[in-house]
Amino acid sequence: MPLSFASLGSGSKGNATLVTSAECRVLVDCGFSLKDIEARLARLDVSPNELDALLITHEHIDHVRGAAALARRYDLPVYATPGTWLKSGLKKLARVSMIAPEQHFSIKDMDIDVVTVPHDARQPVQFILGAGGCHLGLLTDLGHVTSHVLERYRHCDALVLECNHDRDMLQRGPYPPSLKRRVGGHWGHLSNEQAAELIKGIGTEHLQCVVAAHLSDKNNLAELAFEALVPLLGDDTHRLVVADQMHGAGWQSLSRRHAPCS
Template sequence: MPQPLADQLPSVAPLSGRLRFASLGSGSKGNATLVSDGETWVLVDCGFGLRETERRLARLDIHPRQLDAVLVTHEHGDHLRGVGPLARRHGVPVYLTPGTWLSGRLGEVPQRHWITPQSRFAIKGLIVDPITVPHDAREPIQFRFESADRRLGVLTDLGHASDHVAEAFRGCDALILECNHDPHLLQTGPYPPSLKRRVGGKWGHLANGQAATLLARLGLDRLQRIVCSHLSEHNNRPDLVLEALTPLLDGDASRLTIAAQDHGLQWQTIN
């Protein structure tokens, strides 16, 4: 009889020194991103329930006990929902800002580590830079990871690209970037006016055009892979995202990928 998930042994062979990443899923129903250097395994956010998280990790050949940490960007449910249950069930350390903790939405966890925005830290050999972003949460951050001179940016859930954000995410080799909504679809869509103002405001989420403008500011020469993420189910479409970003790449969309809500994104290695 097959063993239950909690008792299975890890099965992934490490690719030491190679920075890589995958998405469990991205969108308003749940977000989670895996990052690894082959020796360290971290999960950025966990917006899915425990069983669904375990299932999606297994799809990427990862057992929860392999995780060295869960890094939390902010307290909204589509990023935090599964963090506490995952940490309590599998003993995974949780890293978060004091502001996110003070939201009171996490519950007790076995190991809690404070993140100070703009203060670099390391989890084993993986370097982590937490970056403050403009979003309607208590102390929201996003992350830049570094290993073996390769850099990955994870940048979602921000209402506008401040100069501080643009400077912090310049020089990445791969970027997971929010492309949340198309302004026309948002304004004509089913959301109530207050939610439309929130999503489209300076403390809400990036529109496709804003994402394109930010990419132009960051520079594209070094970027091997651009992952478009956090697409709204009601207010965006993949074709609109590609339409906004592809002109920056001289019409070549080969570096663009969509992180889907249901299927996420398989492992991507940064060369």
């Protein structure tokens, strides 16, 4: 398979996504402790020594908790925007490559596009990763869907897409009003409904697979995210996977022909 990926865990307590091609393995974010991330990689039969790089989307702790420790222990190059670098614990690392929003670069046979997103971080970005003619769009931690995001992700073969909250659950839930405004605001996180609107906006012609990610444990349910998205995928349940905090989502493989996740 030209491109495969798996979520090591996704939610407010930690996020990490492993993406592999024929020649390259990268970890996007490391929101778990070093011990925990090593165990989660082992579940996927991957050693940290096999990683080629660590990509960071932004500085929030659920995305960088173990990043510095992992990079030091395994001498990994880290790719982050200057704003993320300044606000995270990455400043003392020896191998940091600064990336710019909208930049394109490659690591071995993997092409990487850096995409600007609206989120309440210093210089947040998301990534589109490609190899072997397939493209995976990572798209979590954004408060609203911009026309720029729709255009950039329109031709992806798979998405790891934020479904952070159900709007009704958020409003009825335990968060204080200020946090509810932050989560549901223009610089917070996508709701199930917003994720569905994004899929409608980019179309499903190319989509082999969608992984619903970054679900709140207080303001969402897996079945609500599933109900919001699967009708847009022709009610094909094989094309939708919901990642959870503890186990993430297992290996998904893309191919050049239109096929469901496997």
